[in-house]
Amino acid sequence: MSLRSPRFAALAISILLLLTLPAWVGNPYYINIASQILFWAVVALALNVLVGYAGLVSLGHAGLFGMAGYTAGLLLQAGHGHLVADIAAIVATLLTSAIFAILSLRSTGIGFLMITLALGQILWGIAYRWASLTNGDNGVNITTRPEFLGINLANASAFYYATLVVFGLAVISMAVFVRSPFGASVRGTRDQARRMNALGYNVWLIRFMAFLISGFWTGVAGLLFVYYNQFISPQVMALQTSAEVLLMVISGGTGTLLGPVVGAAIVVIMKNVVSAYIERWNLVLGVIFVAIISFMPEGLVPGTARLWRYGWHRLTSRKPSAGDKPGDRAQ
Amino acid sequence: MNLWLTLAVNSIALGGLLFLLSAGFSLIFGLMRIPNLMHGSFFMLGAYFGVTFLDRGMNFWLAAIASGFAMALIGAMVERFFLKRLSGQELPQVLLTLGFSFIIADLCLLIWTGDPWQPTTPAHLRGAVQAAGMFFPIYRLVIVGVAVVIAIALWLMVDWTRLGAMIRAGVDDAPIARMVGIKVSQLFTLIFALGAALAAFGGVMGAPYLSVYPGLDAEMLPLALIVVILGGTGSLLGALVGSFLIGFLYNFGQALFPDLAYVILFLPMVLVLVLRPQGLFGKVVP
Amino acid sequence: MTIERRTVLKGMLGTTALIAAPAVLRAQGAPFKIGLLTVKTGPLAQGGIQMEQGIAAFLKEKNGTLGGRKIELIVADTGGNPAGAKTKAQEVVERDNVNVILGPLAAFELLAITDYVREKQTPLISLAAAEDVTQRKANPFVIRPSATSAQTCHVMGDYAAKDMKYKRAATISEDFAFGYEQMAGFQRAFEDNGGKVVKKLWPPLVTPDYTPYIAQIGNVDCVFNGFAGSNPVKFMRAYADLGVKSKVPLLAGWTAMDDALLRSLGDEAVGVLSAAWYSADFESPSNKRFVAAMQKDYNVLPGGYSAGMYVAGQCVEAAIAKLGSKADDRKALADELHNVSLIDTPRGPVKFDKYGNVIGDVFIRKCERKDGKLVNTVIKRYPNVSQFWTYDETAFLAAPVYARDVPPAKNLE
Incomplete structure (x- = not known):
């Protein structure tokens, strides 16, 4: 992308806006909302690795997310330090992801979706019912947020910047992943699994690695979640959460970098901001999803891009190319 | 009270209810390959319809059937106007059915409020069976009876009617079915409506025993999923056996291993998916 | 709305x-x-x-x-x-x-x-x-x-042991903090007055069918339940349907027999005793x-x-x-x-x-059907009940907070 392209300008402006957000938002409540959008966006980006690039739809990511949160929460409660708790949480999440992957990658399509769903429900069931281990419905409280390079993250802006750093790293790693040969091979397993196999690629291993990458970032976001709320309880691991993250990915647009971020923003804003003004926000959220699927089945970001191109072509050449008409599906 | 006997009988009773819930889900999933994540909402909405009809003084059976018809209509509309356009696209189907489940849940809260509704058991079905130190409500056994009747009716329909033959053809191979002139599109609408109606009927049958309240949808959906995965999608026999199996796992798991009750419920689903993805009674889809 | x-x-x-x-x-x-x-x-x-x-x-x-x-x-x-x-x-x-x-x-x-x-x-x-x-x-x-969770339950434990002369009780409540603390309060007051809690059951907050739990209630004089939200409706129906109600009287915490729930309940609630800090009548x-x-x-x-x-x-x-x-x-x-x-x-x-925390009255109520409608009739009023009940405040606070196994249930069978 050239330095003068509109995309570069948009990117530069977004980065600038994100970096200065606490200054122009001011109210800590909205800064906190921004932090929430960012860490949910990390989960959505992580799930997108599987859904968008590997073509594997997981409904069990809430389990991985909660795994990180619970491991950290329980270790902190037991008196361990933040570093130990965080590392243990990531390791535990990676191990869980590996188990998830080994079991679920025996299948693709709906089978994969169902296995991940069931595995997620098992983890939820343990958090929910094994009260002597997880404190059940009462959840796990952690009293302090960590310090990061001497900065206390208790403050809303400080936590926002910490989250922004993680979010930035996640986006960069996703961008690298998408453009890398490995990313290409992941997409290959989505589109042409048999051909990839014939070409000598180990399709299973590629998918396994994609699952681990997805699990890693989900775990990182789970840590941010537990530090943000300083609390974790089984509801976080329920099917509802997995479904919401999947909705973020699909509504924003699978297989894009921006889509999951937009989707996360929609869901978080609906849940937290709009719910203060509209009592029936669940209804509105449902209607939004149905509308997106009915009018932009490919998701908001690719859909808007398509409409934009369509409008642009109409304006410039008055001869839209066949693939850009609304109604045609992207890809 | 004899614990083991009560648990065993209750497992069967719960199995009956689960069959009403999941038979439709199995047909929809098996034939249309749609992971219908609004099936729990059908169950709940149907139950709410039922309690409203009962509140107006309607006969219990009439209320259950009327609720089934109402839901069939709603199901058919959802299929015709929304799902139809998404055939074969699992992801948008997931999003759409989830979106509708949000909408239905919130509408129910709006209309029927947060209060739990529990209709009285119909007068002619009250009372209990007392045997071998066990005391068991007749009504729950009636549910099992109804489930068996419906199972037989569905089996007759699938195995012995022209419609059933079309359904079987559709389950086995939709493209071929289309080629031999089966109107798959209309068939799908019909099956979706039938599935919705069965869930709603089950919801009304379950209402005197489970009651109806916000969140019932989210409780029932995973149960329907497990039953159908265990039994095998598209297989009525599978749904029947799966229902009773889950009935037992649920009852004995909660009583014996409360800490691991949900592990006991979901682990078999994982095992079946991993070891025998077509389910216990499902056919291998090429 | x-x-x-x-x-x-x-x-x-x-x-x-x-x-x-x-x-x-x-x-x-x-x-x-x-x-x-x-x-x-x-x-x-x-x-x-x-x-x-x-x-x-x-x-x-x-x-x-x-x-x-x-x-x-x-x-x-x-x-x-x-x-x-x-x-x-x-x-x-x-x-x-x-x-x-x-x-x-x-x-x-x-x-x-x-x-x-x-x-x-x-x-x-x-x-x-x-x-x-x-x-x-x-x-x-x-x-x-x-x-507090236990404030009314202390009273119920006391009433069950002293006034109702129950000796053996089972408790059942949701598996979360509110349930633990309610049951602990009941158990403590009940056992301090000569009763024994012989069974404690903890169904999860979301339980479609309570039968597996109710079936475990053994030979007891009363069952104390502390359900909340819409759960009491489901629980009491199952309790009556399974024939336990006619044999074992049911006692309830305030959320389990809240006056606002009465319109959702039927005959299964008649006769249930509850301890509450508010009563509509x-x-x-x-x-x-x-x-x-x-x-x-x-x-x-x-x-x-x-x-x-x-x-x-x-x-x-x-x-x-x-x-x-x-x-x-x-x-x-x-x-x-x-x-x-x-x-x-x-x-x-x-x-x-x-x-x-409030110091206020606690009512013992009995659910009755009057003119076709269910009402909780106050049958006894305990004035100025403190969260510490009759216990010494210092000793109360020195002991750990009420929980699933605090105080320990020594009489489980």
Whole structure:
């Protein structure tokens, strides 16, 4: 992308806006909302690795997310330090992801979706019912947020910047992943699994690695979640959460970098901001999803891009190319 | 009270209810390959319809059937106007059915409020069976009876009617079915409506025993999923056996291993998916 | 039900939306903001909706003005889970800058936000029962005019052993903090008076069918249940259907036989004894007004959820009246709330101990059918019950907080 392209300008402006957000938002409540959008966006980006690039739809990511949160929460409660708790949480999440992957990658399509769903429900069931281990419905409280390079993250802006750093790293790693040969091979397993196999690629291993990458970032976001709320309880691991993250990915647009971020923003804003003004926000959220699927089945970001191109072509050449008409599906 | 006997009988009773819930889900999933994540909402909405009809003084059976018809209509509309356009696209189907489940849940809260509704058991079905130190409500056994009747009716329909033959053809191979002139599109609408109606009927049958309240949808959906995965999608026999199996796992798991009750419920689903993805009674889809 | 959720209560509960700049709010004559943390979605919505009705009924009675200050009520739906409670507490504190928080509903929600309101120095008037918030970890910003979880259950344990002469009891309640603390209170008072708790059952909050648990109730004289939300309805039906009710009398905590639940219940509830800190048929002037208003506006018989918020409103009114222009000082308000003492509330006289928990009456009620309708008739009234019951305060606080196995159940079979 050239330095003068509109995309570069948009990117530069977004980065600038994100970096200065606490200054122009001011109210800590909205800064906190921004932090929430960012860490949910990390989960959505992580799930997108599987859904968008590997073509594997997981409904069990809430389990991985909660795994990180619970491991950290329980270790902190037991008196361990933040570093130990965080590392243990990531390791535990990676191990869980590996188990998830080994079991679920025996299948693709709906089978994969169902296995991940069931595995997620098992983890939820343990958090929910094994009260002597997880404190059940009462959840796990952690009293302090960590310090990061001497900065206390208790403050809303400080936590926002910490989250922004993680979010930035996640986006960069996703961008690298998408453009890398490995990313290409992941997409290959989505589109042409048999051909990839014939070409000598180990399709299973590629998918396994994609699952681990997805699990890693989900775990990182789970840590941010537990530090943000300083609390974790089984509801976080329920099917509802997995479904919401999947909705973020699909509504924003699978297989894009921006889509999951937009989707996360929609869901978080609906849940937290709009719910203060509209009592029936669940209804509105449902209607939004149905509308997106009915009018932009490919998701908001690719859909808007398509409409934009369509409008642009109409304006410039008055001869839209066949693939850009609304109604045609992207890809 | 004899614990083991009560648990065993209750497992069967719960199995009956689960069959009403999941038979439709199995047909929809098996034939249309749609992971219908609004099936729990059908169950709940149907139950709410039922309690409203009962509140107006309607006969219990009439209320259950009327609720089934109402839901069939709603199901058919959802299929015709929304799902139809998404055939074969699992992801948008997931999003759409989830979106509708949000909408239905919130509408129910709006209309029927947060209060739990529990209709009285119909007068002619009250009372209990007392045997071998066990005391068991007749009504729950009636549910099992109804489930068996419906199972037989569905089996007759699938195995012995022209419609059933079309359904079987559709389950086995939709493209071929289309080629031999089966109107798959209309068939799908019909099956979706039938599935919705069965869930709603089950919801009304379950209402005197489970009651109806916000969140019932989210409780029932995973149960329907497990039953159908265990039994095998598209297989009525599978749904029947799966229902009773889950009935037992649920009852004995909660009583014996409360800490691991949900592990006991979901682990078999994982095992079946991993070891025998077509389910216990499902056919291998090429 | 209005769609607007941020309502200024002007005159007769007008519904003008108001989004004012924060600077304006601090000015003299600016509305006094009450943030209500309630639950309007999910399984606990039944109680949450009543909480909103309770405070709305109170504010309407007062023409939207308390102690000369216009009141702005901001309602937030926590969704009935701890993370939601945290987010919504941040919303009302940091965005809306409320003077006082009412709610939340559930003990696990309160536990998730108690440190937060202390840190933000925002007074909170709780409905939720989590014991330690007014005990070992007493929070100077929290008062509780409802009751701790065990406050009414101590009474029920005492009544069951002394008045009913029950010897063996089983307990059953949801597997979370509120359930643990209720059952512990019952067990302690019951066993201190010669009874034995021989079985403790813990079904999860979401349980489609209670049969596997009810089937485990063995040979006992009574069963004490502490269910909440919509669960009591399901539980009591199964209890009766399985033929246990005709053999083993059922006792209940306040949420399990809340007056507002009665319209959802049938014959299965007749005869159930319950201990509650509020009863709709209690004859105090304010309760008569309150019950009449609730029936007129919402066509419901109020229960503890709405009464708790009505009383919370009365506490706010008393504190504002005392503080006058200083009511905007959060710390002063929190301190003054601790000093509130009311004679006439829907639940009888209310005052607070030094930990911010109410000292008030507890009623033993029996559910009866009168003129075709279910009512909880008060059969005994225990005046001025403290959260420590008859126990020594110091010894009580030196022992660990009530939990699933605290105090230990030594008589399980």
